[in-house]
Amino acid sequence: MTTTVVTGGTGTLGRQVVDRLRAAGHEVRVVSRRSQPYAVDLVKGTGPLDEALRGADVVVHCASGQRGDEVAARRLVEAVRRAGVGHLVYISIVGVDRVPLGYYRTKWAVERLVEASGTGWTILRTTQFHDLVLTLLTGLAKPPVMLVPAGVADQPIGSGEVADRLAELADGAPAGRVPELGGPQVLDLGELAAAYLAASGRRRRIVRVPLPGKVARALRAGGHLTPDRAVGRETFAAFLTKVLAPSKTG
Incomplete structure (x- = not known):
């Protein structure tokens, strides 16, 4: 049986990866700040990380936040080396090397840490999740007028489809940088707002x-x-139909 560690295993993506890996027969250890018995804070460096990785075959690194990702990844890579884990899978974002956004630059730095980890690795870049685009649009719709950036499009994808692909990659051999995963449609933000x-x-x-x-x-x-x-x-419109009930109070 393959033993797989999933960091951020209680998050939107991570918990779906955990479910798929368990369904595929993996022994899965969930690492997050509050999950027991492996309550680990990768940014602060607290918790039983070495114990979580002991004897593991694969690590899927889904943990991510607005701050401390590079510090967290460095600690994880060092622990992966100590434990002799043979495969490190990382989920990244399309365009981290092209869009000069601080969070994207951090993700790009983490990619380079994974590549230099000294263990087998796989990196998957995807476009933005439907959930993230929905959160953005919900915020933009709070005022009476919905202001959206002109000339900007997006290509949202279902997080479940990304979880499917990550689980597939974790079940295989290290593959390096694999082909990107994008949503089925590129849509102007105005079109997404209208939907x-x-x-x-x-x-x-x-x-x-x-x-x-x-x-x-x-x-x-x-x-x-x-x-x-x-x-x-899954299109963004199909996702909205699934998660939103029409309201007459807006």
Whole structure:
């Protein structure tokens, strides 16, 4: 039986990866700040990380946050070396090397740590999850007028499809940098906003606002998109139908 450790195994993506690996027959150890018996804070360096990795065959690194990702990855890589784990799988984001956003730059730095880990590794880059785009649009819809960045598109993908692919990669041999995984449609943010409003029953005027700066330019250029790898199946509209009940209170 393969023993697999999933960091961030209680998060949106991680818990789905855990379910799929267990269904495939893996012994899975969940590492997160509050999961027992492996309550580990990778940023602070607390908890039984070495114990969680002892005898493990694979580590799937799903833990991520707005701060401390590089520190957390460095600690994990060092522990992977100590434990002699043979395969480290990392989930990253399309465009981390093209969009000069702080979080993207951190993810890119983590990729390089994984590549230099000295163990077998696999890196999968994906576009933004449906859940993240929904959170963004929900926030933008709070005022009476919904302001969206002009000229910016997105390519959302279902987190369950990403979990399927990660579990498949964890079940195989180290593969290095594998082909990116993108959602089935590249849509303008105005189109995504309109789909959100229709699904939620809210009424807002959508106004496209031009944004200045290097990040906005990179996004308008599609640095975070992978249209040639639009292999996802679930559309954003289908996701909205599944998770939103129409409301007349907006």
